[in-house]
Amino acid sequence: MSIKQNIKDVMYCGLEKIVDGYNLAYDKFPGTTKFLSTLAGTLGGDYIAKKFTQGENITWRDVAFTTFAAAYQSVLYPKFIDLTNYLVEKPFIKKAYKKLHISKEWAKTIVIGVAFFLPNMAYWGLLSAKNRTPITMKGAGKAAESIAIGSIPYLGVDYLVTNKLDKRYCQPVWAAAEVAYNTFLAAVAYMAK
DSSP states (O other), X not given: OOHHHHHHHHHHHHHHHHHHHHHHHHHHOHHHHHHHHHHHHHHHHHHHIIIIISOOOOOHHHHHHHHHHHHHHHHHHHHHHHHHXXXXXXXXXXXXXXXXXXXXXXXXXXXXXXXXXXXXHHHHHHHHHHTTOOOOHHHHHHHHHHHHHHXXXXXXXXXXXXXXXXXXXXXXHHHHHHHHXXXXXXXXXXXXX
């Protein structure tokens, strides 16, 4: 057996154990598991953004704000999958995506991305308050533009979550995507220095 195959087997076994542990925790404590999964993404993403793009350490104030955000996200975000499934069945939306020759799967992906816009703007406001940045119309416009651009890399993740995965896995998948996206942005910022 090759080293490459051994590494692959160990990684598969490790991933299987993580999923089994997650399923066990989710079955016993679904709310807590969703919250902790979301917290890992929001806190991890905030840490990476602050540490590697701004050179700052995370503070207890950051943790408090991020924990609050994770609490509402862990409750609200899975409901967006249900909302998306409901909306794509509405006749006027179904007619629109069929007329545009978009599959139902991609329509769900687009709808959930659009549905996330307002909560993401609210999150921007929360982050602005956390960072003591004034909330202005100009800032809101830049935030809206950044959110729109930032939603593009999430299309693949949203496609998986709305079409391929059980809803119980949406929180850890979104959390991993948030950490990965912030890591990518931090790497780009670091290389641009």
